[in-house]
Amino acid sequence: METDVGVSTSEEANGSTVQKKPTVVFVLGGPGSGKGTQCACIVEHFGFTHFSAGDLLRAEIKSGSENGLMIKSMIGEGKIVPSEVTVKLLQKAMEESGNDKFLIDGFPRNDENRAAFEAVTGIEPAFVLFFDCPEEEMERRILHRNQGRDDDNIETIRKRFKVFLESSLPVVQFYESIGKVHKIDAARPVEEVFESVKAVFTSVNEKDD
Ligand SMILES: Nc1ncnc2c1ncn2[C@@H]1O[C@H](COP(=O)(O)OP(=O)(O)O)[C@@H](O)[C@H]1O
Ligand SMILES: O=c1ccn([C@@H]2O[C@H](COP(=O)(O)OP(=O)(O)O)[C@@H](O)[C@H]2O)c(=O)[nH]1
Ligand SMILES: [Mg+2]
Structure with missing residues (x-):
């Protein structure tokens, strides 16, 4: 079933109303590639609201929800939490x-x-940003992150x-095959x-104008 998330309506010239789906940009890249850091900059300049799926899952653990223990153990193993939850x-x-x-x-981290x-939402991303970064650099960054994770x-x-190579890169490749990926050198x-x-x-x- 589709959600009515964030749906806004606008008047057409003939008086009927059309529903406008929210604009979603997926920000993908390996662990430590700089997704969160760049999202903070994008928010400041382009009026988006930023949601990190990992942050939402960590907040769910903290809230003491019934899924908390399952989420905690999956994150601890580097595994992907079931879609239903995320x-x-x-x-x-x-x-x-x-x-x-x-x-x-x-997010999305797998197919x-x-x-x-x-x-569930009926939303397709407007486009996908993919932060491309060598593993050695991502590893260095994560080991210096100091967020107590x-x-x-x-x-x-x-x-x-x-998990990133086996499950998440195929998602990037899928969006590449339909021309939606903007690949950025994140190193x-x-x-x-x-x-x-x-x-x-x-x-x-500019294209939208
Ligand atoms: N371009 C960059 N060069 C060096 N360090 C960076 C860069 N972008 C982010 N970092 C640092 O690397 C770590 C991981 O960045 P983060 O934005 O949390 O990545 P991600 O959300 O992709 O895991 C953080 O400590 C951040 O301050
Ligand atoms: O859609 C998601 C996003 C995150 N995670 C879990 O949360 C962890 C941390 O994700 P986050 O994006 O915060 O890590 P980052 O890539 O920024 O280091 C991942 O390794 C997964 O275990 C998940 O299961 N599904
Ligand atoms: Mg992050």
């Missing part, structure tokens, strides 16, 4: 936001995530890299990466 959290966050432009960071989001240890990092300083990100959002806005 899609529900994203849907609720979008509904409560009051905005209609969303950056969804770190099942992708299909479930589309089936249980999964930022070398053993779990290696598992997350494997540069934050400001330089953001220059490339800015160019993508600016060119997309």
